[in-house]
Amino acid sequence: MKILILGGGGREHAIGKKLLEDNHSVxxxxxxxxxxxxxxxKNIENHQTLLExxxxxxxxxxxxxxxxSEIFLIEGIVDIFQNFGLKIIGPNHLAAKLEGDRIFAKSFMKKYGIRTPKYDVxxxxxKAIHFxxxxxxxxxIKTNGIAAGKGVILAHNKNEAKKALKTIMIEKKFGKSGNQIIIEEFLQGKEASIMSFFNEKHIIPFLSALDYKKIGENETGxxxxxxxxxxxxxxxTNSIWIDFQKNILEPTLEGLISEKLTFFGFLYFGLMITSNKVYLLEYNTRLGDPEAQTLFPLMKSNFLDVIQSxxxxxxxxxxxxxxCSCCVVLSSKGYPEKYKSGKIIIGLNSLQDPFYIAGANKKQGNWIxxxxxxxxxxxxxxxxxEARKQAYDKVKKIQFENLYFRKDIGS
Structure with a gap:
């Protein structure tokens, strides 16, 4: 069997490793x-358009x-592949708006009674400043379009909020993604990520994950x-899981079927858990990164069988x-803004699975x-x-110039 995986990060490496682990001949x-x-x-070389x-x-x-990667989905690759008569895992261009267009997603949530924070567009x-x-x-404050996971800014006061608005709407830090914005109520709580597989009839949830989104320790920066x-x-907890199923998952399924937004692929629920309720912050229409890398080593089922079903x-x-599983991301110092690449990585050959390569290439015998x-x-x-200790023991084996990682993942 031949399988094409679109994307170039750790998530795609993890998908490939899991498929090979379960099916050696793919x-x-x-x-x-x-x-x-x-x-x-085999990496496909040279720039390719979606049609190519x-x-x-x-x-x-x-x-x-x-x-x-969500980029392919939002640009409509599923529609193109289906027109070719090809099997592809992911939402069509309209269903991908659940991730790519936050206003569209919020309207969907409101229509189907899916619990989400109050918001204004x-x-x-x-008018935003006046509000x-x-x-x-x-x-x-959220950009309407995607911004590589970075278009969400928490503002603690009016000055911070106005500064964020200026960054998004005037300075256009996130480009066209910031042409329209959402101002959302702030909820105090803990975030959760639940990825799932959607087969046009059922949403099959994966295990819950806790994602560490901020660059700094203690979720700062x-x-x-x-x-x-x-x-x-x-x-x-069990009670929060039941609440999620009743007030988020089930009405989402109803809405997807009613609006004819059905597809074969992944649906990611970005959640906020307050003292006694769970709220939906966002949908993604693909696997999370690094949640996928954290989940695949725990999956007993054959992943290809799940997809083919x-x-x-x-x-x-x-x-x-x-x-339990713990994933620590090693990054170039300066990420997610300016950083330098081309640094030699030492220690990669001594690692034992599971680990994944997100942004490194091999040149003349060296990892860069x-x-x-x-x-x-x-x-x-x-x-x-235990999982955390094992992950950080692996971190100690790696060296490269301008290496940065958070020391509090799982603590």
Whole structure:
């Protein structure tokens, strides 16, 4: 079987490793891939348009394509591949708006009674400023479009909120993503990520994860694509899980079917757990990163069987190891803003699985950094503490210039 995986980070390396672990004979293609994916499959070289990727998949008789990165989804790759008669895991262009268009997603939540923080939408900078003058306390300001996971700013007071508005709407730090914004009520609580598989009829949730989004320890500083994660999320109690199913998962399924937003693929629920309720902050229509890297080492089920079940119209259950997992992201100092690449990585060859390459390539026998997030160190254990120790023991084996990581993942 030939499988094409779209994306070039640690998540895509993790998808590929899991597929190979379960099915030794699969042939993997990646676009654009990285140094890790090159070892387990074949990276498609040269820049490819979405149409060219469709032609490649058709020409090479690719059986299934798995979309890792949201960029491809929002640009409509699923529609293109389906027009070619190709099997692809991911939402069509309209359903991908659940991630790519926050105003669209919020309207969907409101229509189907999905519990979410109160919010207001603004297209005009002056009107947004006027609204902030009436606000008391903290607010969350979000770009309408995607911004590589960085378009969400928590403002603790009016000055911070006005500064964030200026950054988004006037200075255009996030480009067109900031043409419209959402100002949302701030909820005090703990975040949770629940990824799931959607087969057009059922949403099958994975284990809960706790994602560490901020660059600084104790969740300080600016948002990143994710600096680490643990599974299971210790704040996801049985009562909160029941609340999530009743007030978020079930009405989401109803809405997806009613609005004809059905697809074969992944649905990610970004949640906030308060003292006694859970709220939906956002949807993603693909696997999270680094949550996927934290979850796959715990998945007992054959991942390819899970994916193929949708095309075969079979209901599937997903089974998990009774272990805990901790992922620590090693990054280039300066990420998510300015950072330098091209640094030699020492110690990579001494690592034992699970670990994943996010932004590194092999050149002339040396591993070289190539991106902001470079490596994902994963530890497993009977407790989060055991998993955390194993992950940080792996971190100690790695060296490169301008190496940065958070020291509090899972603490």
């Amino acid at each position: 042939n993997l293609y990646f676009y654009p891939g990285n140094g890790g994916t090159e070892i387990i499959g 990727l469709g032609v490649f998949a058709k020409k090479n008789a690719v059986d299934i394509t798995i979309v890792g 603004f297209y005009c900078y002056k 902030l003058d009436q606000c008391i306390g903290s607010v969350v 600016i948002n990143t694509g994710g600096m680490g994660a643990i599974v299971p999320n210790p704040y996801m 949708s095309f075969l119209s079979k209901k599937v259950s997903i089974y998990w190891k009774k272990l 950094t190539s991106s902001g997030r470079v490596l994902n160190m994963v530890g497993l254990g009977n407790t989060i503490q």
